[in-house]
Amino acid sequence: MAAALDAGADMVGLMFFPKSPRHVSLSQACRLADMARGRAEIVAVTVNMDLDGLSRINELVKPDTFQFHGEEAPEALAAAKVMQGTKVMKAISISDRSDLEQAHYYAVVADRLLFDAKPPKGSELPGGNGVSYDWTILKDLDLKKPFMLSGGLDPENVAEAIRLSGVSEVDVSSGVEREKGVKDSGLIRAFLAAAKGVKVPG
Numbered sequence: 001m002a003a004a005l006d007a008g009a010d011m012v013g014l015m016f017f018p019k020s021p022r023h024v025s026l027s028q029a030c031r032l033a034d035m036a037r038g039r040a041e042i043v044a045v046t047v048n049m050d051l052d053g054l055s056r057i058n059e060l061v062k063p064d065t066f067q068f069h070g071e072e073a074p075e076a077l078a079a080a081k082v083m084q085g086t087k088v089m090k091a092i093s094i095s096d097r098s099d100l101e102q103a104h105y106y107a108v109v110a111d112r113l114l115f116d117a118k119p120p121k122g123s124e125l126p127g128g129n130g131v132s133y134d135w136t137i138l139k140d141l142d143l144k145k146p147f148m149l150s151g152g153l154d155p156e157n158v159a160e161a162i163r164l165s166g167v168s169e170v171d172v173s174s175g176v177e178r179e180k181g182v183k184d185s186g187l188i189r190a191f192l193a194a195a196k197g198v199k200v201p202g
């Protein structure tokens with residue numbers, strides 16, 4: 001967290017999915033959120049979580065945004081937005097251009113979308129798998145809402161991903177880890193330097 005904040009991350013994510021190697025307890029999340037508050041947008045990442053679970057995170061951790069990384073319907077995002085009073089972001093799994101169609105439904109209610117790579121067959125994780133897709137399919141996408149690119153990004157390829165997709169926001173997890181679930185400060189700094197160094201066309 002300190003490395004991400006010091007290197008100028010605009011958003012930081014806290015993982016609330018027990019099967020993930022990045023899962024944090026509520027007390028760890030509170031401590032990390034307190035470090036980030038006022039310096040970066042705090043994003044609570046959830047997967048098909050019920051309203052009670054969201055409320056508990058909201059009361060204790062006070063995230064700015066909930067990221068929905070499961071099969072949540074647009075109506076579930078709308079309910080969370082009203083009941084929690086936070087921003088909502090929907091992750092959409094992408095393997096090819098046809099997967100972009102659902103984005104238009106979510107864009108009505110979501111404050112932001114995240115186009116993440118579809119997980120490999122058999123993966124227990126809907127995100128954080130370090131796999132990517134054809135970044136060029138995001139070029140010229142017009143949603144009237146901000147959107148981010150993720151999936152298999154790292155300090156070496158992020159500049160190319162930004163150039164090819166034309167996006168101005170990116171998200172990373174395993175590409176800044178020295179081993180699964182263990183973040184590396186040097187890789188975080190390198191990623192942010194590479195991402196922030198690119199001039200986005202248009």
Ligand SMILES: O=C(O)c1ccccc1NCC(=O)[C@H](O)[C@H](O)COP(=O)(O)O
Pocket residue numbers: 015017020021022045046047069116117125126127128129130131150151152153171172173174175
């Ligand atoms: O990272 C996880 O373990 C995870 C588990 C369950 C749902 C979402 C998860 N990650 C969410 C993210 O937004 C990741 O940053 C995104 O999938 C990119 O991951 P990576 O390809 O490893 O950079």
